[in-house]
Amino acid sequence: MSLLTANHLSIRLGNKNVVENVSLHIATHEFVGLIGPNGAGKSSLLRMLAGLVKPHAGNVELTPENTATAIEKIPALMRARFMAYLAQHETPAWPLNVKNLVALGRLPWSSFNHFNGIFNAADEAAIASAMQSTDVGGLAERPVTELSGGELQRVLLARVFAGCPKIIIADEPIAALDVYHQLHIMELLKAHAHQGGAVIAALHDLSLASRYCSRLILMDEGKLIADGSPVHVLTPENLAQVYGVRAYVDCRDDGIVIMPIQRIAHV
Amino acid sequence: MQKISFSILVALLSLAVLATFFCSLTMGDASISVVQASKDLFNHAASLHQVVVWEIRLPRVLLALMVGATLGLAGAAMQGFLRNPLADPGILGVSSGAALGAVMVLYFGISTAAWYWLPAAAISGAFVALLLVYLLAGTRSSVLSLILAGVAINAIAGAMIAVALNFAPSLFALQEIVFWLMGSLSNRNLHHVYIAAPFIMAGWVLLISRYRFLNALSLGEETAHSLGFQPLRERNILLIGLAMCVGASVAVSGSIGFVGLVVPHLLRPFVGYNPGRLLIASALGGALLVLGADILVRVLDVAHELKLGVVTSLLGGPFFLVLIVKTRSRWI
Numbered sequence: 001m002s003l004l005t006a007n008h009l010s011i012r013l014g015n016k017n018v019v020e021n022v023s024l025h026i027a028t029h030e031f032v033g034l035i036g037p038n039g040a041g042k043s044s045l046l047r048m049l050a051g052l053v054k055p056h057a058g059n060v061e062l063t064p065e066n067t068a069t070a071i072e073k074i075p076a077l078m079r080a081r082f083m084a085y086l087a088q089h090e091t092p093a094w095p096l097n098v099k100n101l102v103a104l105g106r107l108p109w110s111s112f113n114h115f116n117g118i119f120n121a122a123d124e125a126a127i128a129s130a131m132q133s134t135d136v137g138g139l140a141e142r143p144v145t146e147l148s149g150g151e152l153q154r155v156l157l158a159r160v161f162a163g164c165p166k167i168i169i170a171d172e173p174i175a176a177l178d179v180y181h182q183l184h185i186m187e188l189l190k191a192h193a194h195q196g197g198a199v200i201a202a203l204h205d206l207s208l209a210s211r212y213c214s215r216l217i218l219m220d221e222g223k224l225i226a227d228g229s230p231v232h233v234l235t236p237e238n239l240a241q242v243y244g245v246r247a248y249v250d251c252r253d254d255g256i257v258i259m260p261i262q263r264i265a266h267v
Numbered sequence: 268m269q270k271i272s273f274s275i276l277v278a279l280l281s282l283a284v285l286a287t288f289f290c291s292l293t294m295g296d297a298s299i300s301v302v303q304a305s306k307d308l309f310n311h312a313a314s315l316h317q318v319v320v321w322e323i324r325l326p327r328v329l330l331a332l333m334v335g336a337t338l339g340l341a342g343a344a345m346q347g348f349l350r351n352p353l354a355d356p357g358i359l360g361v362s363s364g365a366a367l368g369a370v371m372v373l374y375f376g377i378s379t380a381a382w383y384w385l386p387a388a389a390i391s392g393a394f395v396a397l398l399l400v401y402l403l404a405g406t407r408s409s410v411l412s413l414i415l416a417g418v419a420i421n422a423i424a425g426a427m428i429a430v431a432l433n434f435a436p437s438l439f440a441l442q443e444i445v446f447w448l449m450g451s452l453s454n455r456n457l458h459h460v461y462i463a464a465p466f467i468m469a470g471w472v473l474l475i476s477r478y479r480f481l482n483a484l485s486l487g488e489e490t491a492h493s494l495g496f497q498p499l500r501e502r503n504i505l506l507i508g509l510a511m512c513v514g515a516s517v518a519v520s521g522s523i524g525f526v527g528l529v530v531p532h533l534l535r536p537f538v539g540y541n542p543g544r545l546l547i548a549s550a551l552g553g554a555l556l557v558l559g560a561d562i563l564v565r566v567l568d569v570a571h572e573l574k575l576g577v578v579t580s581l582l583g584g585p586f587f588l589v590l591i592v593k594t595r596s597r598w599i
Contacts, residue, residue: 052492080495087489093350094485094540107483108495143540159486163494 002027003167003198004083005068008058009048018044020222021058026167031193032200033213033230037243040219042202043088043171049200050085050169064166080108084165088172090156095143098136098155102127105162130161134188150181157188168192170201174208186212206247210234211255218242230256240264271537273544280551284332287558291328292320294565299324326457331561332554333460333467334452334520337512339553340546342527344474347481347542348505349410352535356513356527359413359506360396360420365517366448367424368392373444374431386462386518393514396420397506407499410488450521450576452561463515470512471550473504478543480505485542523576525583526553532590556582 004026011019019041026032034042047053049060051071061068064082071079084105092101106123119127131137134154139147144155153173160168168189174182182205189199190212200217203209209216210230218226218233220242226233231251239247245260293301304320307313341356349358357363368388372378378385403416428448435441480501483491488498516523530552531545538544560578567573 047489050493052489076495076497080493083493085490085493087487087493090487090490092485093487094535094542096485096540100539100541101485104482104486104494107479156486 001063001066002068003063004049004200005061006049006058007061009045009055009060010057011044011048011053011055013044017222019048019055022219022222022224023058024217024224024227026198026200028166028196028198029193030198030215031190031213032198033209033216034200034202034219035204035206035209035216035233036219036225039221041222042219045219046085046169046171046200046202050083051079052085062167077108081163082165083167083169084160084163086156086160086168086170086173088175092144095145097141097143098147098158099127099131099140101144101155102131102136102158102162105130105159108163126162126164130158133161133191134158135184150177150184153177153181153185157185161188161192166197168197168199168201170199172202172204175204182208206234206258206260207256210258234258273538273548276537276548277551280548280555284551284554284558287555287562288328288332291331291558291562292324294562295319295324322456326455326460327452327561328558329460330452330455330463330519331558333463334516334523335526335554335557336550337467337470337516337553338523338526338557339530339549339551340471340474341509341513342553343531343542343545343549344477344481344505344509345527346531347484347545348477348502349414350484352532353528355524356509357421357524359400359417359509360424361393361510361513362517362522363421363424363428364396364399365389365393365514366522367427368395369447369518369521370428370431370444373447374435374440382458383462386459386515389518390466390511390514393510393517396424397510400506446574447521448576449574450523450579451564451572451574452520453564453572455519459519463519466511466515470508470510470515473508474512475546475550477501477505477508478546481542481546521574521576523557523579525579525587526556529583529587529590530556532587 002025006022006024009019009022010017022045034046036042044053048055051060060071062071062074062079062082063069064074064078103119103123106119106126110120110123131140134157136151136154136158139151139155144152147155157173170189173189174185177185186208189201193199193214213230215228216226216230216233217224218238225242226238234249236246236249239245243260244264246262246264248257248259248261250257289301299316299319301320303314304316307317308321338356342354345354345356345358346352366389368391369385372385372388399420400413400416403419404412432441432444435444480491480496483494483496492498531549534548534552535545538548557575557579560575560582563578564573564575
């Protein structure tokens with residue numbers, strides 16, 4: 001079932017077309033990897049999909065209640081319950097403890113409960129489940145400013161899960177993590193898609209993206225270059241043209257392995 | 268970080284505020300019984316007790332409560348909004364705009380015409396400052412632009428106040444302006460309460476109702492937006508509420524510093540660093556601090572009347588120093 005449809009999205013910054021005429025759709029059970037070189041417009045596209053920024057052309061439609069509605073017309077709280085956004089550089093401003101930070105993910109669902117710190121049963125269940133799946137239960141009382149990079153990223157992801165969203169939009173969720181935690185976060189995102197949600201994540205690591213994502217969207221200079229399965233998107237031609245590299249690509253039984261080998265001189 | 272339930276904290280602070288409030292009402296040079304004054308008020312008997320308590324002491328104590336709560340609340344709101352523990356209520360120029368309005372009225376002698384000119388000018392000054400901040404920074408600007416615009420407005424208002432002091436027509440006029448700027452609650456009557464209360468209450472409502480947005484802001488403006496808040500609308504409500512209650516407070520009490528900076532800082536660990544809960548806690552803490560400082564002002568029998576703003580600075584400065592030294596490790 002289609003959850004999000006983007007039609008001919010464009011946005012300008014100054015006089016540069018940061019995103020130009022991008023259309024895509026996301027359905028349930030999909031883990032979409034948004035890839036492309038730096039400056040391709042991935043973050044701007046994700047912000048438009050999340051409704052944080054208005055496109056100069058085109059629109060985004062969500063289906064929170066089985067009918068496609070333009071994102072501006074959906075009430076903010078309903079949109080927040082349906083779709084969660086994980087920003088790229090998210091350092092918490094205050095040394096809240098982990099549980100309170102994860103609880104912020106329940107803001108779209110609760111009204112008064114947050115005031116005196118007493119959550120209702122639904123909130124508590126969602127928070128506990130989110131903390132368990134991201135394996136941060138043991139950190140519940142620790143201030144978030146004392147956590148390592150991997151722990152903090154898992155806590156931020158727990159905040160996203162606590163909101164029980166259908167769609168998760170993540171901007172470079174594994175950028176600064178070690179390999180163990182990169183795999184952990186990718187597994188969690190894939191599990192979310194597997195359980196009936198959808199994820200679209202901007203990623204730099206081509207190998208991880210092609211191993212975990214069911215679909216890749218390749219962007220370059222604001223335009224959509226390819227949209228499809230990893231094998232169809234990461235062709236030698238696309239790699240050469242978009243990234244300017246030659247890569248070793250191997251399709252194995254347990255997934256694809258992509259390893260950039262050499263830069264190609266641009267003509 | 269102490270673990271104390273929020274409800275217990277609020278209860279304790281409220282009790283302390285109430286106790287200090289009544290303590291303040293019963294204190295003073297004349298030995299007046301509050302009980303007798305209440306009885307006389309009910310019987311409409313114009314006795315000395317009744318006049319002293321209800322018309323002299325009550326306005327002052329009520330204003331101390333309202334101004335203190337406003338400063339604490341506004342400080343917590345600004346620190347939550349700007350995500351910076353060094354913000355104070357005047358950071359966006361609202362209190363210096365109000366002060367400039369009042370100083371203009373004092374300078375041109377308009378305050379002698381009627382009692383309401385000074386408070387009216389101060390409240391107007393607060394809103395003019397806010398308008399100028401919006402004009403300078405733009406309506407859709409980043410938080411940094413707002414802060415820079417606030418710095419500019421603070422500088423301009425400060426410069427114009429200095430001009431007024433420089434060209435004061437007499438030493439008495441100079442003293443009047445300087446003493447007003449130091450902050451005081453003496454010689455206030457119920458009229459001051461009546462003119463300030465609506466703005467202060469309205470400002471409180473606007474600020475306190477932002478508690479969920481301030482909580483969401485802990486994760487940044489983009490995430491707060493994604494959690495269902497409209498950052499620009501929330502920001503406008505916050506700033507208008509700020510101008511209302513801080514403008515009205517400065518209008519009736521002059522410039523009282525440090526309360527808005529120290530109280531939220533002190534109480535933040537006790538509310539689990541939750542910016543929303545900090546609003547109510549800081550309001551109560553600020554009321555307690557200013558009520559206490561006002562009692563100190565009346566109790567310390569000095570040759571020149573000790574100004575409230577001076578007491579809060581004397582209390583606040585060193586206290587803040589100790590706080591920073593003790594919590595240095597907590598901030599990255």
